[in-house]
Amino acid sequence: MIGIRNPISDGKTEATSPVHQTLRFDSRQDRSRLESGWGRTEGWGTPLSGKTASVLLGFDGKARGDVELLIEAKSQGRESDVLTISYNGAELGRWHVADSATYIRRRFVIPKDRVNQDTVGHLTFESQQSAQNPSNFGLVSLELRDLRPRPGRRGFVDRCTSDRITGWAVADNVGSTVVVKMNGKPLPHIFTSVEREDLAASGLPKDAGFMLTPQTEIPSGATIEVEFFDGRPLINSPCRT
Structure with missing residues (x-):
């Protein structure tokens, strides 16, 4: 012993x-x-x-x-x-x-x-x-x-530009915040929920849209990863500016 x-x-x-x-x-x-x-x-x-x-x-x-x-x-x-x-x-x-x-x-x-x-x-x-x-x-x-894995996690990144990232994210039929990384490192940003009629038409929560505004401009060619907090990526992630 x-x-x-x-x-x-x-x-x-x-x-x-x-x-x-x-x-x-x-x-x-x-x-x-x-x-x-x-x-x-x-x-x-x-x-x-x-x-x-x-x-x-x-x-x-x-x-x-x-x-x-x-x-x-x-x-x-x-x-x-x-x-x-x-x-x-x-x-x-x-x-x-x-x-x-x-x-x-x-x-x-x-x-x-x-x-x-x-x-x-x-x-x-x-x-x-x-x-x-x-x-x-x-x-x-x-x-x-x-925090634990949630059923029904679905999300999509619509667009990545130097000054904003847009898309939608749902977990267990509720709009969810997300994690954002640039070239593998956390990207400081402001998360704002967005109401979208197209989501409601697809049976998703109307307010599950999001707009992410980076605190500093994203350089051209950067790789952007958008994920749920448990690490699962949204569809169309990663994207590039």
Whole structure:
């Protein structure tokens, strides 16, 4: 038995906690999680009342990996809006909320290194509307889970240019964010969801389209890879500018 180490006492082993929580905001059950910027909770959910609002999240320990965030919301039929979704200051993506009164869902991913900076997190929603023109966004629920392969992952890259990448991505019948690499390295970018009638006509979520805007211009001839967070590439990826 000499030389065999007990894995429990191995200092290199880091304890992690599973992420599995659901928060609902259509009753007072999780109302205490809502920070500033929210209106009165109603039977369907809680409306955004300010330009910026946030939700307090907590984790039992360090996450095993990236964390999947599913947001269910309601568009209240007012003027369309674009919400910037951030976690502890890191932008996860921008969600276009149309002016039609309907329930909507979208999937984002919180990177592991961002989750593990602290066991307390602030999920922030920032509206592009002015304070005098309230957002049409209302929060219904949040689901947070350890990232895992999703059924029905489908996506397509329509176009790659020096200043934008467009396409669509769906996982489990919900529009999804994606990972972008340039010549094998992460490409800093802004993700914005896009509504597309052609997707709805094909039986896909209408808002599953995306536009990726690189923070710096992509050089000519660069190889662009667009993937789901589990590494599965979208059709027509890689593409070249």
